[in-house]
Amino acid sequence: MLFVCFVLALSSNAQDKNKAIPLKIIFQTIEKQHHVIFNFIDSEINTISILAPKSNLSLNEKIKYLQKKTNLSFDNIDNEFITVFYKKKPELIKVCGYVFSKNEKIPIENANIHFNNGYNTITDKNGYFELQKQNSNEIVISYIGYTTQKIIFKDIQDKNCITLFLEQEIATLADITTNHYLTSGIVKTTDGTFEMKPKKLGILPGLIEADVLQAMQQIPGINSADESVASINVRGGTHDQNLFLWNGIKMYQTGHFFGLISAFNPNLAHTVSIYKNGSSAFYGESVSSVVDISSNPNDFEKNSFSAAINMINADIYSKFKINTKGFIEISARRSITDLVQTPTYQEYFNKAFQNTNIINNSNSINTNYSDDSSFFFYDTTLKYSQKIGQKNHLIFDFIVINDKINIFQSNLLNKLIQSEKNTLYQNNIGGNLSWKRFWNKTNSSILNVYSSSYELDAQQNKIETNQNVKQENEVLDIGIKIENLHKISSKFSFKNGYQFNEISTINLDVVNNPQFYRKTKNVLRSHAIIVEGKFNDSISKIRINSGLRLNYIEQFNTYIFEPRLQFNYGITNNINLEILGEYKSQNSFQVIDLQKDYFGIEKRRWILANSTSIPIQKSKQVAVSFSYTKNNWLLSIENFYKKVTGINSSGQGFQNQLEFIKINGEYTVIGTEIVLQKKVNHFISWISYTYNDNNYYFPKFEVPVFSNNFELDHAVSWAGIYEKENLKLALGSKWYSGRPGTSIQSDVLDISNPIIDYNLPNNNHLNSFLQVNFSTTYKWKDSKETQYRIGFSVLNLLNKQNEINEFYRVNTEQNTTEKVKTFALQRTPNVSFRVNF
Known part of the structure; x- marks a missing residue:
């Protein structure tokens, strides 16, 4: 009896499996399994029932099966949308098709379809249209907010229904x-x-x-x-x-x-x-600009390899597939200065190390002086990208940046040998593991886990006196960031996320003779909750991106609100209004203890806020700009206001009476930026002008308000660029008024108290800066499609001596002050050659 029941159950189950199922239900099953959407007309498939295709078949195999079992045609669009329609009989001379939004790939309802002789129709909710062919072979598809398309048909009766994509009118x-x-x-x-x-x-x-x-x-x-x-x-x-x-x-x-x-x-x-302003709420730890460099391409194009050399460094680059959905990208660059010292290197060396211990010692007029120096740098990167299935993407990035200089100097003075061995090392290592998940067509998430390690290390060894000086600055920054994107509609999207950061800094100073030891270590942990909404309406030409970042600093038990705003409105097709605003904060920054630290080359060291003597820096900015574009003309005018509080005088690079004073204050900038640009065929020329009024405010200083060290009252740039096919030429110049400087009362010092007597801080300005630059490149290919490119450039073509800094120091031997000037690069040529396989 049990055996009979078992056989009957199997028989019943087999009959269910062989039972015809409505085609609409089969579509729903395939949609869930393969994440696609079928577009069809209900009346055309309601009467169709067939056996369901096997579930283990691929999407294309199932479509072929359905085509064979029905009298329908299937148009597969990017494995996302599948349009279903009957094949039109030759005697039915009609035009049919489907209209979709190109960006969102959704059907457009009520789009206008018409022949130019007056016959027309509109699309239904599935984006489908059907129209009897007239004498004209041209139809026009239009819909408000989208770019109009014209299609020319030939032998239309032999064609299947077409699929059209309309682009939103955001180009204007x-x-x-x-x-x-x-x-x-x-x-x-x-x-x-x-x-x-x-x-x-x-x-x-x-x-x-x-x-x-x-x-x-x-x-x-x-x-x-x-x-x-x-x-x-x-x-x-x-x-x-x-x-x-x-x-x-x-x-x-x-x-x-x-x-x-x-x-x-x-x-x-x-x-x-x-x-420059109005950055996304997902960017923190900055009171000025954001520079986000991304080397994450959307798609892998092909295996590639390139190599290049110029008068400073050589580099190689390679990108290759490791499987159907993964690739590795590697780059490496190193200086050639340890192998050959080119004229370019010599100009760079003189510029980088002037007025430092390295150059000052070598300026000795003693003929017994000798100098043996070596400079070396390199950087390398690695990227691993792997797509996992249809919804996951894993990326790992790694970067190393390294600079090192060794200096051995000796001098025979009064029959005594004086020698020094100096080493300066600078290094930054970083890594980021990123995972992107597409939950569905409207929701995705990105998880980043990252770390950045920085080290600056200087060692000075005076051999004869057996004095060793060691200085170190280290930073370790680790964090995690989660970002979620929700597409609410074609016009509105929403983001939310969380970020955690732990930053630690170490500063070390050690001297053995006389003995001195100082080591400080600080750690800050911060949390941030982020929300951001975007609205983009191509019809009204309004774009708004508004966000809020809420920071919490654990050690200070402090909350900081940072609203952000980007607003853009196309007043007309040619005139545009833009408003940008933001509040931001920063916990880590650089200071200078002594101008001679790290041999005066890289004298800045990273420190953290302590919420008392070193406050958190905060900024607020707003900018309003108008731009006009027509006939390849561009005119842009932007006015801005910026205020940064919590700055410390030791972070501003003072070399006057504030050099050894550590006080807190703020600076305020008001300015205007103007760009005028014209493009004619292969030639483009532009001129820009910038004005800014930039002032410090240090309430505890005897003169609380004075010009900022980095104020450039007026700056003008011009360029003329020619680009045609393989040849590119550029000639340009930049001019700006001199930086603020501080003059002195007298060159003579008081013997009993040899202190420089300064005038008011930044009471005058250096001479203006003018530089003319030129560059050109040319590329070509050989019969094997290998590409070559050669380039030539000249910085400071007129070889003008431009002063970029000026300060005073005490000459103890003559009991006077002496003026020290720093100059920009002299005329500096460079040549490069690159080959791409």
Whole structure:
């Protein structure tokens, strides 16, 4: 009896499996299994029932099965949308199709479809349309807020239904800011961000490679008062007040050759986003700008390899697949200065080390002086990218930046040998593990776990006196960040997230004769909750990005609210209004204890706020700009206000009466930035002007208000660029008024008290700065499609002597003060050669 029941159950189960199922239910099953969407007309499939395809078949195999079992056609769109329709009989001469939004890939209902002779129809809720063919072969598809399309049909009766994608009309809004800013490869987006694509970067005066930190100084409001990428000032702020990120890792060292070369290999940076103001709430730890460098491409194109050499360094780059969904990207760059000392290296060396212990000692007029120095730098990066299934993407990034200089100096003076052996080492190592998860078509998450380690180490050994001096500055920054994206509609999206950071700093000073030891270690842990909403309406031409960041500092039990705003409105097709605003804070920054620290080369050291003598720095900014674009003309005018509180005088690089005073204060900047640009065929020319009024306020100082050390009252830049096919030429100049300086009352010192008697701080200015630069590149391919590129550049083409700093020091032998000046690069040529396989 049990056996009979068992057989009957099996028979019943087999009959259920062989039972025809409505086609609509089969579609629903496939949609859940393969994450696709079927678009169809109910009336066309309601009467169809067939056996379901086997569940272990692939998506394409199931579609082939359904085509075979039904009289239907299936159009698979990117494995996301599948349109279903009957094949039209030849005698039914009709035009049919489906209309989708290109960005969101959803059907567009009520789109207008019409022949140019007057016959028309509209799409249904599935985006489907059907129209009898007329004498005309041209139809027009239009929908408000989308770009109109024209389609020409030939032999339409032999064609299946077509699928059309309409683009949203956001091009007009984007063109207002311009998609060709200063040169090709730089765009200004509607959220106020400057985006740079180094691999697509055209050419800029004086640059033959896409040096990110040199190129960004062409943007108004961004400059370097001492011509160093390690001292970039954005709207009057110090370099450490900028947040530099490389693939989510905060970088504490940004330059090679102590600031003359960017530490970031231009072969890697696929996108560089620069925010002068109005940055996203997901960026913290900065009171000035944000420079976000990302080398995460969306897709793998092909295996590639390149190598290059110039008069300073050589580099290699390789990218190759390891499986169907994964690849590895490697780059390495090292200086050639230990092998050959080119004229370019000599000019860089003189610029980087002037007025330091290294150059000062070598300036001795004694003929018995000897100097043996070696300088070396390198950087290397590694990326591993792996897509896991359809919804997961894992990326690991690793970077190492290293600079080292060894100096051995000896001198025979009064029959006594005096010698020193000095070493300076600078290193930044970082890593980031990123996991991206696509939960569904409207929700995704990104998890980043990262670490950045920085070390600055100097050792001085005076051999004859047996005196050893050691100085160290170390930073360890570890953190985790979670970011969730929710697409609510075609116009609105929402982000939320959390970030945790632990930053520790160590500062060490050791002297053996006389004995001195000082070591300080500080740790700060912070938490941040972030919310951000974006609204983008292409019809009204309004774009709003508003966010809030709530920081909590554990050690101080302090909450800090940081609202952010980006507002963009296209007043007309040619005129655009932009408003940017933000509140930000910063817990880590650089200070200078003594100007001679670390041999005077890299004298800044990182420290942390303690909420008492060293407060948290806070900033607030607002900017309003108008831009006009028409017929390849661009005119942009931006007015801004910026205030930063909690600064310490030791972080501002004073070399006057405030050099040894540690007081807290603030600075305020009010300014205007203007750009006028014109593009004609292959030629583009632009001129920019920047004005800013930048003042300190130190309430505990006898003269509380005076000019900021980094104030440049007026700055003007001009460039003419020609790009056609393989040849690129650029000639440009930059001029700015001199930096503030402090004069003295008298050159003569009081013997009993040899102290320099200064006038009021920053009471005068240095001479103005003028530099003309030139660069050109040419590329070609051989029969094997190998690409070659050669470049030539000249910095300071007119060889003008530009003073960039001035200070006074005591001459104890003559009991007088002496003026010390620092100058920019002299005429500096460079040649590069690159080959891409």
